[in-house]
Amino acid sequence: MSQILQVFYSLFSALIVSTAIPNEMLPFGSPFLGLFALVPFYIAIQNSKSYKEAFLLSFLHGFTIHLLSSFWLGNFQGYSFFTLGASDIGTGFVEAFMSFFFYFPILFKNKSASLEEFSEKTTLGLAFRPLWFASLYTAWEWVKSTEFLAYPWGTLSMTAFRWPLITQIADITGPYGITFLYAFFSATFAEGLTILPRINKSKQLFAAYRSTVLACVSLLAIASLYGIYEYTIQREPVKTLNAVLVQQNSDPLISSEIENIENSQRLSEEKINEFKENGKDCDLVVWSEAVLSKRFPAALRYYEHIPVTEPLVSFIQRQKTPFIIGAPVTLSLEKRQFGNSAILINKDGEYKGSYQKMHLVPFAELIPGSQYALVRRIIKKMAGFSYGWTPGKKVVLFDIPISTPAKDNSSFDIVTMDENAEKQDSVLISTPICFDDTAAEVCRAQFLCGSEMFMNITNDAWSNTKSAEIQHFVVAHYRAIEYRTTLARSTNAGYTVVINPAGKILNSLPLFEQTALAAEIPVYKRQMTIYAILGNWLPKISLLLAAIYILRTVYKKRKESSETSVFNDGNN
Numbered sequence: 155m156s157q158i159l160q161v162f163y164s165l166f167s168a169l170i171v172s173t174a175i176p177n178e179m180l181p182f183g184s185p186f187l188g189l190f191a192l193v194p195f196y197i198a199i200q201n202s203k204s205y206k207e208a209f210l211l212s213f214l215h216g217f218t219i220h221l222l223s224s225f226w227l228g229n230f231q232g233y234s235f236f237t238l239g240a241s242d243i244g245t246g247f248v249e250a251f252m253s254f255f256f257y258f259p260i261l262f263k264n265k266s267a268s269l270e271e272f273s274e275k276t277t278l279g280l281a282f283r284p285l286w287f288a289s290l291y292t293a294w295e296w297v298k299s300t301e302f303l304a305y306p307w308g309t310l311s312m313t314a315f316r317w318p319l320i321t322q323i324a325d326i327t328g329p330y331g332i333t334f335l336y337a338f339f340s341a342t343f344a345e346g347l348t349i350l351p352r353i354n355k356s357k358q359l360f361a362a363y364r365s366t367v368l369a370c371v372s373l374l375a376i377a378s379l380y381g382i383y384e385y386t387i388q389r390e391p392v393k394t395l396n397a398v399l400v401q402q403n404s405d406p407l408i409s410s411e412i413e414n415i416e417n418s419q420r421l422s423e424e425k426i427n428e429f430k431e432n433g434k435d436c437d438l439v440v441w442s443e444a445v446l447s448k449r450f451p452a453a454l455r456y457y458e459h460i461p462v463t464e465p466l467v468s469f470i471q472r473q474k475t476p477f478i479i480g481a482p483v484t485l486s487l488e489k490r491q492f493g494n495s496a497i498l499i500n501k502d503g504e505y506k507g508s509y510q511k512m513h514l515v516p517f518a519e520l521i522p523g524s525q526y527a528l529v530r531r532i533i534k535k536m537a538g539f540s541y542g543w544t545p546g547k548k549v550v551l552f553d554i555p556i557s558t559p560a561k562d563n564s565s566f567d568i569v570t571m572d573e574n575a576e577k578q579d580s581v582l583i584s585t586p587i588c589f590d591d592t593a594a595e596v597c598r599a600q601f602l603c604g605s606e607m608f609m610n611i612t613n614d615a616w617s618n619t620k621s622a623e624i625q626h627f628v629v630a631h632y633r634a635i636e637y638r639t640t641l642a643r644s645t646n647a648g649y650t651v652v653i654n655p656a657g658k659i660l661n662s663l664p665l666f667e668q669t670a671l672a673a674e675i676p677v678y679k680r681q682m683t684i685y686a687i688l689g690n691w692l693p694k695i696s697l698l699l700a701a702i703y704i705l706r707t708v709y710k711k712r713k714e715s716s717e718t719s720v721f722n723d724g725n726n
Contacts, residue, residue: 157207160198160201160202160207160211161198161210161211161214162194163194163195163197163198163211164194164195164198164211164212164214164215164218165214165215165218166194167191167192167193167194167195167198167215168195168214168215168216168217168218168219168222169218169222170187170190170191170194171188171191171192171219171223171308171310171313172218172219172222172223172308173187174186174187174188174191174313175188175223175307175308175309175312175313175625176312176315176621176624176625176628177223177621178619178620178621181620181621181624182315182316182624182628183312183313183315183316183628184313184316185313185314185315185316185317185320187313188310188313188314188336189336189339189340190339190340190343191310191313191336191340192287192291192310192336192337192340192341192344193340193343193344193347194344195211195215195340196284196287196340196341196344196345197344197347197348198211199211199212199253199256199257199260199287200260200283200344200348202257202260205253205254205257205261208253208254208256208257208260209250209253209254210250211253212249212250212252212253212256213246213247213249213250213253214246215249216245216246216247216248216249216250216298216308217242217243217245217246217249219245219308220241220242220245220246220307220308221238221242223307223308223625224238224241224242224305224307224308224622224625225238226617226618226619226621226622227241227617229616229617229618229619230616230617237515241305245298245305245308248294248297248298249294249298252290252293252294252297255290255293255294255700255704256287256290256291258704258707259282259283259286280345280349280359280362280363280366281362281365281366281369283341283345284338284341284342284344284345284366284370285338285341286700287337287338287341288334288337288338288341289334289696289699289700290696290700291310291333291334291337292330292333292334292337292692292693292696293693293696293697293700295309295310295311295330295333295693296330296690296693296694297693299594300594300595300690304513304593306329306592306593306594306629307592307625307629309329309333309629310332310333310336310337311329311330311332311333311336311632312625312628312629313336314332314336315628315631318381318385318656318657318658319377319378319381319382319385320332320335320374320377320378320381321381321632321635321657322377322380322381322383322384322385322635322656322657323377323380323381324632324635324636324685325384325635325636325637325638325683325684325685325686326683326684326685327685327691327692328594328632328636328685328689328690328692329632330690330692330693331377331692334692334696335373335374335377338370338373339370339374342366342367342370345363345366346363346367349363384656385656385658387656389638389654389655389656389678390561390678391561391676391677391678392560392561392677392678392679393556393558393560393561393579393581393606393676393677394556394558394674394675394676394677395437395438395554395556395581395583395607395674395675395677396429396434396435396436396437396438396556396557396558396672396673396674396675397436397437397438397439397440397609397642397672397673397675398421398422398425398426398429398436398438398439398440398670398671398672398673399440399642399643399644399650399652399663399670399671399673400418400421400422400425400439400440400441400442400644400670401421401442401644401645401646401647401648401650401663401667401668401669401670401671402414402417402418402421402441402442402445402646402668403615403646403647403666403667403668403669404417404615404646404647404668405613405615405616405646405647406443406444406445406447406613406615406646407444407613407616408616411445411446411447412460412461414445415445415446415460415461415466416461416463417668418441418445419461419464419466419469421668421669421670422439422441422473422670423473424670425670425671425672426439426473426475426672428672429672434557434558434674435557436473436475436672437475437476437554437555437556437557437558437581438475438476438477438478438554438583439473439475439476439477439478440477440478440479440609440611440642440644441477441478441479441480441611441644442480442611442612442613442644442645442646443480443494443496443587443588443611443612443613443645443646444480444481444482444494444613444646445479445480445481445646446466446479446480446481446482446497447481447482448481448482449481449482449483449484449492450481450482450483450484450495450497450505450508451483451484451505452484453481454467454499454505458503467499467503468503470499470501470503471501471502471503473501474501475501476498476499476500476501476554476555477498477499478496478497478498478552478583478585478609478611479496479497479499480494480495480496480497480587480611480613481495481496481497481508482494482495483495483497483508483510485510485544486544491544492543492544493508493510493511493543493544493545493546494510494511494514494519494543494587494588495508495509495510495511495546495587496508496509496585496587496611498552507550507552508550509546509549509550509552509584509585509587510543510544510545510546510547510550511543511545511546511586511587511588511590512545512546512547512590512593512596513545513586513589513590513592513593513595513596514542514543514545514589515588515589519542519543549584549599549600549603550584550585551582551583551584551600551603551604551605552582552583552584552585553580553581553582553583554580554581554582554583555578555579555580556578556579556580556581558579559579560579581606581607581677582604582605582606583605583606583607583608583609584597584600584601584603584605584607584608584609585608585609585610585611586600586608586610586633587610587611587612588610588611588612588613588614589626590610591608591610591612591626591629591630591633591641591643592626592629592630594633594636594689594690595689597633597636597637598636598637598686598689601637601639601680601686602686604680605639606639606640606677606680607639607640607641607642607675607677608633608634608639608640608641608642609642609643609644610630610641610642610643610644610645611643611644611645612626612643612644612645612646613645613646613647614626614645614646614647614648615645615646615647615666620648620665620666623645623647623648623649623665624649624665626649627643627649627651630643631653631657632657634653634654634655634656634657635655635656635657636683636685636686637655637683637685637686638655638678638681638683639655639678639680640652640653640654640655640675640676640677640678641653642673642675647665647666648663648664648665648666649662649663649665650662650663650671651663652671652673652675654676654678655678660673660675660676661673
C-alpha cells in the first residue's frame with residue numbers, strides 16, 4: 155500500500171470520527187458512523203512499514219480529529235493560538251506517541267510468524283490484533299482526557315449519545331467501555347476487509363474470524379441487554395429540588411455586567427413566580443459561570459448598591475431564595491490568587507461560601523508562569539488580561555434546604571444538640587464549573603464526598619457554535635450515568651438541561667436564547683456504582699496488560715538473539 159493511500163485512510167478515518175461526534179450538521183452526532191469510524195485508521199496502521207510511518211499516521215489522525223471537531227476553540231478571545239493551535243499540535247503528538255503501542259505487534263512480528271499466518275497454519279494474530287487495537291485506543295482516549303492537558307473531546311464515546319442502551323455501561327467502565335466496544339467493532343470489521351480475498355478459501359481462517367466476530371457481537375449484545383435494564387428501570391426520586399436555572403444568553407467576558415444582572419433578575423423572578431402560581435416554593439436559583447465580575451467576599455458590599463435599579467443583595471432578600479452564582483473569589487490578594495468560583499448567597503442576602511473550579515483549562519485559565527511580570531505582560535497583550543485562575547484544592551458541597559418533604563430519609567439518622575431547632579430536609583449539591591463536569595476525577599471526588607446531585611454552571615457562549623454547546627453536554631452527561639445521579643446544567647447560552655441517572659433529558663432550554671427554566675429536579679438515593687468505587691479501571695488495566703506484553707516480547711526477542719549468538723559462536 156502506498157504511503158499516500160495510507161495518509162488518505164488516516165485522514166478519512168478522522169473525518170468520519172469528526173462527523174460522528176456532535177457537529178453543526180448532526181447536532182447529537184451519529185452512533186452508527188462511530189462504529190465504523192476507525193476502520194480506515196486500523197487498515198493504515200496494520201499496513202505501516204515502519205514506526206516512522208505509524209507515528210505520522212497517528213499524528214495526522216489525532217491532529218485532524220481535534221481540528222475538525224473542536225474548531226470552535228479558535229473563538230476563545232486572544233487565546234486561540236493556545237486553545238486551538240497548541241492543543242491541536244499537542245493532541246497530534248500524544249496520539250503519535252501511542253503509535254508505538256499500536257505498531258508494536260507489527261514491529262516485532264517475525265517473518266516465520268507472518269508466513270505461518272499467511273499460509274493459515276496459525277490464526278492467533280487475527281483475534282489478537284483487534285483486541286490489541288481496541289485496548290490501546292481506549293487507553294489513548296484516557297491519556298488525552300486526564301491530568302494537566304486533559305481534553306476529553308474528540309472521543310469515540312461522544313458518538314454514542316443517541317444509543318443510550320449502549321452508554322449505560324458507563325456506571326461500570328466509565329465512557330471508556332463505550333470507546334472499547336466501538337474500537338473493537340471497527341477493528342474487527344477492518345480485519346475482515348483485509349482477509350476478505352482469502353477467507354472463502356480457508357475454513358480455518360473463516361472459523362477464526364467468525365470467532366472474533368462472535369466475541370465482538372456478544373460484547374455489544376451484553377452491553378445492550380444491560381442497557382435495556384438500566385435505561386427502563388423505574389427509579390423513584392427520594393427528594394425534589396425546585397430550582398430556577400437562568401440562561402441569560404450573553405458572554406460575560408465581553409458584555410455589560412449590569413445588563414447581565416438585570417436580565418438574570420428579570421428571568422429569575424418570572425420563574426420564581428411561576429412556581430408560586432403552581433402552589434410551590436422555589437428552593438434555589440442558579441446563575442451560570444462568571445455572571446458577576448467583582449471578587450468575593452469583599453464584593454458583597456458592592457452588590458448591596460449595584461445595579462442601581464435594584465441591588466443584587468436586595469433582590470435576593472426580596473425573593474427569599476438562596477442563589478448559586480458564578481463569580482470570582484479572592485484566595486490570596488497578596489499572591490494575586492483568584493478562583494473561578496460558584497458562590498452561595500442565602501435567602502437573607504448573606505455570602506455563605508464558595509467552591510473553586512478544580513479542572514482549569516491549560517493556557518487559558520491556568521497560565522504557567524503567571525506569577526512573573528513578563529509572562530503577565532505577554533498574556534495581557536495577547537488576550538486582554540494578565541492573570542489566570544488558581545485551581546481549587548478541595549471539594550465543597552452546598553446544603554440546600556428543600557420545601558418538598560423528602561420521601562425517604564430512613565437510611566440515616568440525624569443527631570442534633572438543639573432539640574427545638576426546626577428540622578428541614580435538604581439536598582447536598584456539588585457545583586462543577588464548566589469543564590469540571592467533563593473531568594471524571596473531579597466529579598468522582600464530589601460524589602464520594604456525599605454529593606446527591608451535580609449542578610454544573612458553564613459559560614460556553616464564547617464558542618458561538620451550537621456544536622460546542624452540545625459536545626460539552628454529551629461529554630458531561632456520562633457523569634449522571636457513571637454515578638446514577640441527577641445532573642443539572644445552568645449555562646450562559648446552552649445547553650441548559652436536567653438529566654436523570656440514566657442520561658435521559660427531563661427538561662432543557664433551546665440554545666442561544668435568553669430564557670430560564672423552572673424545574674422540579676428529582677434527586678435519587680445515592681448508590682455506589684462499580685465506576686464510583688474503581689474509577690478508570692478499564693484503560694489502566696489495558697495499559698498494564700500492554701506493558702506486560704511488551705516487556706515479555708522484548709525479553710523473548712533478546713533471549714532468542716542471545717541464544718542465536720551463542721549457537722553461531724559455537725559453530726565458529
